[in-house]
Amino acid sequence: MPRNNQSRLENKPETGADAPPPNTDALLNFVTPTEFVELPTKGKFYSTDHPLHGVDTIEIKYMTAKETDLLTSKTLLKKGVAIDRMLQSILVDKSIKVSDLFIGDKNALLIAARISGFGASYDANITCRNCGATSEQCFNLEEVHRKEASDDINFTPEGTFFVDLPKSEIRAECRLLTGADEDLLLKKSEKKKKLKLVESLLTDQLKLIIVSLEGVTERGPVENFVDVMPAMDSNHLRKEYARLKPDIDLSYSFDCDNCGANNDVAIPFSTNFFWPE
Numbered sequence: 239m240p241r242n243n244q245s246r247l248e249n250k251p252e253t254g255a256d257a258p259p260p261n262t263d264a265l266l267n268f269v270t271p272t273e274f275v276e277l278p279t280k281g282k283f284y285s286t287d288h289p290l291h292g293v294d295t296i297e298i299k300y301m302t303a304k305e306t307d308l309l310t311s312k313t314l315l316k317k318g319v320a321i322d323r324m325l326q327s328i329l330v331d332k333s334i335k336v337s338d339l340f341i342g343d344k345n346a347l348l349i350a351a352r353i354s355g356f357g358a359s360y361d362a363n364i365t366c367r368n369c370g371a372t373s374e375q376c377f378n379l380e381e382v383h384r385k386e387a388s389d390d391i392n393f394t395p396e397g398t399f400f401v402d403l404p405k406s407e408i409r410a411e412c413r414l415l416t417g418a419d420e421d422l423l424l425k426k427s428e429k430k431k432k433l434k435l436v437e438s439l440l441t442d443q444l445k446l447i448i449v450s451l452e453g454v455t456e457r458g459p460v461e462n463f464v465d466v467m468p469a470m471d472s473n474h475l476r477k478e479y480a481r482l483k484p485d486i487d488l489s490y491s492f493d494c495d496n497c498g499a500n501n502d503v504a505i506p507f508s509t510n511f512f513w514p515e
């Protein structure tokens with residue numbers, strides 16, 4: 239038994255006039271613990287004027303009742319911004335905006351916050367790709383690894399990098415996507431679905447990733463090229479982006495209980511990630 243508990247048990251309960259005044263200082267001075275989360279980008283990819291440029295960790299407060307309130311706020315949930323508000327609330331350095339974080343860094347924060355608030359054990363229902371049976375998988379979020387940026391990237395001061403397109407022989411300057419970009423893509427795709435238009439997620443994504451082509455930055459010509467670029471080039475760009483992009487490795491492998499097929503999936507951020515029963 240830890241010493242503290244033992245001495246507490248040995249102490250006689252204080253009663254009546256002998257009792258010391260209630261220790262309000264302990265409550266008023268209670269400081270929420272913080273921790274440093276390692277960023278998959280290690281601060282690369284951020285431009286030289288960004289607060290996270292060259293910074294490889296970010297300090298967060300442990301989740302408190304205030305953040306749980308943000309997560310359960312019906313108004314925020316409707317707007318789909320509850321998680322961003324919660325992350326913004328636990329960042330110690332308020333000059334950092336959650337929407338500016340690259341997706342991999344945001345994922346690292348999400349996982350650290352989840353562990354601090356609800357523990358590392360996470361159950362989610364996964365559907366087998368072979369037979370369609372759904373089973374509950376239990377993930378240990380402490381075991382999730384970071385996929386760090388490869389060392390062979392030459393960065394510009396803006397944190398961008400170059401990819402040479404093999405077919406058109408055009409040099410594309412690229413950037414990583416942020417949480418704000420992800421939201422934008424989601425909204426665009428929902429709008430197109432509503433209007434029953436053909437979805438264009440891949441080209442929409444490439445238009446955000448590409449900063450310039452052969453030094454041309456004007457959006458008109460750049461977006462026009464994306465619409466007509468050879469498939470060989472867009473495939474190469476997507477593969478290079480995936481290879482270079484730092485992130486959290488959410489890959490997970492399991493054998494289906496129903497049919498025995500092996501499934502390679504990504505740990506989903508489903509609703510009970512922050513709202514376990």
Ligand SMILES: [Zn+2]
Nearest residue numbers: 366369494497
């Ligand atoms: Zn199966």
